[in-house]
Amino acid sequence: MNSIAEHIADFLKKYPPFDNLTFQELSEIATSIRVINLEKHKVLFQINDVLHDSFYVVASGVINLSVIADAEETLLNKCYEGDIFGLRPFFAKNNYMMTAKAREESIIYAIPIAVFRPFVANNSEVLDFLLHSFATNTSNPSDKENLRGKLISDNVYFSNQQSEMQYFQSLTYNIAPITATASSIVQEAAQLMTNSLSTSVLVCENNLPIGIVTNTDMCSKIATGRFPITTTLDKIMSSPVVTVIENVSLAEAQLLMLKYNVTHLCVTQDGTDKSAVKGVISEHDLIVAQASNPGVLIKEIKRSQTPKDLKGIRERLTELIQKSISKNIPLSHVNNLASEINLAIIKRSVELSILDLGSPPARYAWLSIGSQGRKEQLLTTDQDSMLIFEDVTAEKYRDVKDYFLKLGKRTTAILEKVGYGYCTYGHMASNMLWCKSLTDWTNQYNSWMNTPGENSNQLSSIFFDFEIVIGENKIEEVIENVVFNNIKNNTLLFDFLGNEALRKNSPLTFFKKFNVEEKGPNKDKFDIKTRALMPLIDGARLFSLSYNLRGVNNTYLRFKQLAITDPRNSEIYLNCAKAFLTLSKFRTMEGLKNDNSGQYINMQELSKANKEILKNALAPMDELEDLIKNKFQLTQFS
Structure with a gap:
């Protein structure tokens, strides 16, 4: 083994996930690693570039990872010695979603994915490190103190907060897959696949999946002449099938395909091969799902x-x-x-x-x-x-x-x-x-x-x-x-705004029933916008202005910020923040159901449990009202 490869293996051994591999394994990988010298400001890959066949480790120097959002470059992360980046080719088929650029003169190790993949498949610690980091888009998941050796997922869209969307994003897949029995003839299955433009056929017994035959099997086993076209499916199928639960997310599906090195997943009722087949997810489905991120x-x-x-x-x-x-x-x-x-x-x-x-x-x-x-x-x-x-x-x-x-x-x-x-x-x-x-x-x-x-x-x-x-x-x-200049010592304005915030009618009657509309097209419905959300929005704005909180406009974040600024009343603010999200969710669900703004909630359609949740979310409003009355002298406009 040459001394350069030995030097690289020594280096990698110090950092996760490589510290889970033996020196022998690292040496084997190191012989195919390329060393890249990047001058300052040199770009290694950028947004929309076609994926490379390697991922990268910083040997020395600093690499900046950034995305362009709204025509501005936003720095997402800096990678230092021992950090891994550029993992996208492991997980996805579409182009890079970020730019990697040298912040100073740097040396990078390019590790070919084809060489590294078998070690991932055989080593659960390495796999877990990659999967966990990819999914949570955090630093090294095992180090809470944020030591070096963090792994950065390239799965970021346009701002850090959204990066975990991919982890939750659901998939659309084929819910009427072609099925056949183990004794079906390959030629017939191939005909079915062609007719329905499908890339796989599931082999089932009593509607339970026992194997799968894909385009790849057809090419590698039938087209090459290893098996005759008259053979039965059980001779060429891959078994057992990798199964997943119905509402699997995009990221989870990607990770499982990587883990088992397969191109298809079988969706079943409970996620195991002991329950009924519900569909098939193909690699193509993942690419389509990424297009709606x-x-x-x-x-x-x-x-x-x-x-x-x-x-x-x-x-x-x-x-x-x-x-x-x-x-x-x-x-x-x-x-x-x-x-x-x-x-x-x-x-x-x-x-x-x-x-x-x-x-x-x-x-x-x-x-x-x-x-x-x-x-x-x-x-x-x-x-x-x-x-x-x-x-x-x-x-x-x-x-x-x-x-x-x-x-x-x-x-x-x-x-x-x-x-x-x-x-x-x-x-x-x-x-x-x-x-x-x-x-x-x-x-x-x-x-x-x-x-x-x-x-x-x-x-x-x-x-x-x-x-x-x-x-x-x-x-x-x-x-x-x-x-903010006009706010200073402006008691008249706060008097006005305070009264505005309290002017909305109470959401509940004296007998703790919902105050619903008495007439008009929304008779008997609850106006969640005017009676519940607006008092919280007005209250959050009023206190934010009075505490000079600049640059925070969002009601939820205003309440969170107020809890820090005015710690004596933090509990009230935090309860209001939570209530605001709960009420917003009710409004959104109603709006999605009726294709409108969701302002009026049809109380007849709410379950007893949901009515309770809604009622509980209205509770913090009384405390907020008292807080407004105590803090501001509300005389002139009351």
């Missing part, structure tokens, strides 16, 4: 050319939300996911309008306000937006305002076609009241905040929840500064 949707949005394209993606998002909720993924993750995709759709709609109108005559910022501004828009609700353009000279003002009004009208029309209804109150950038210069907006905020109650109530609260979609961040910062 969030990162892919975002890429498609960026390439969309028409409202129709965007509408199709918005419908797929609804499916993704439905599947995620049915698999009990935490609602905060689902919220992140949906808001990123909604944001990308709105941004693309503005870009398509600019392509039609020509480039803007001044710098501007398009802000989402209301639920999308708070990243809480799971269902298609109406649009709320505002447009701010920089101050221009008096003679240019008219033309510039004209351009941005046209931009507002065109964009809101596109969004309406995509499925976001127009705002009934006209809070949209297409309305000349919500499309103004920076100075006009500054004056508007000053007036709202210093003489509250003289403008329509609608305005005061919704305009504190904003998020930039496209344009100049500096403009958004100016507005944020105006808000």
Whole structure:
């Protein structure tokens, strides 16, 4: 054995998962490892590159792993000596989803997957390290103190929080697989496979799977002449079959195919080969499933050319939300996911309008306000937006305002076609009241905040929840500064906002029955938005403003942040955060069921258990109400 290979084996032995292999095994692997010298800033692979046949270990130097999201490069991780990266080819067939670039001059070991795979298959510790790390996308799972030797999954889409989506994402697979008996003739099975464009046939006995014959078996055993075409399936089938439970996730299916080195999994009722067959998952199904992951949707949005394209993606998002909720993924993750995709759709709609109108005559910022501004828009609700353009000279003002009004009208029309209804109150950038210069907006905020109650109530609260979609961040910062400067010692404003937060009718009657609608099209239904969610949203905003919490707009995160800022009342805030997620989930389920905004809950359709859960989620609101009354002097507007 040569001294270089020996040196590499010595090096690898120090780091997981290689420390689970014998020196003999490592030496065997080391002879086929390539050593790569990367100069500073040199890229090893980038997003959308075709997968390499190796994965990599850092021998020295630092490698940055990053993704491009919204035209910005986001650093996901740094890999130091002993760290593994570039594992994607182990798990997936589609291209790289991140970029690996040398931060300084580095030496990398490229380990061929074909050489390493047998060692993975035979060594459960190595396999577990890879699987666990891949699935959880964490550092080395065995070291809680975050020692070196972490393994980074390349399965990240557009932000760290979403990386575990893949672990939960469910699969669509063939639920009517071809089955045959052990004594069936190969020729007949091949004919069946061809007719139904299937890549496998399951061999069953009493509807229990005992083996599988795939395209690969046909090629390697029949086409090569090893067995005649008249042979029976039991002679060429792979047995036993690798079985999985019905709602297996994408990542779990990938891992099992890797573990057993197979291309098909048999889905059965209880996940074992002792229960009835429910379907077959092929490698192709995994590739299709990856195409509906969030990162892919975002890429498609960026390439969309028409409202129709965007509408199709918005419908797929609804499916993704439905599947995620049915698999009990935490609602905060689902919220992140949906808001990123909604944001990308709105941004693309503005870009398509600019392509039609020509480039803007001044710098501007398009802000989402209301639920999308708070990243809480799971269902298609109406649009709320505002447009701010920089101050221009008096003679240019008219033309510039004209351009941005046209931009507002065109964009809101596109969004309406995509499925976001127009705002009934006209809070949209297409309305000349919500499309103004920076100075006009500054004056508007000053007036709202210093003489509250003289403008329509609608305005005061919704305009504190904003998020930039496209344009100049500096403009958004100016507005944020105006808000926080006007808050200081503004007891009148807090008096107004406090009363606003308490104005919604109580969700429960004196006798602890749900306060349902008494008349109109939603008679006997419970208005979960107005009576339950809005008081929490208003309360979280009120306290966040009073504690000067900048940059946190989301209600759930506001409550979490308040628990840290005001520890004496942390229990109340944490209960409210939990309640907010529970109530949001009820609303989302109702909306998905009826294809609407889910505002009104049909109490007749709720089970007794769900009514209890809903009632319990309303409990923290009393405590929040008391907290508001104690903290703010509510006199003027009560």
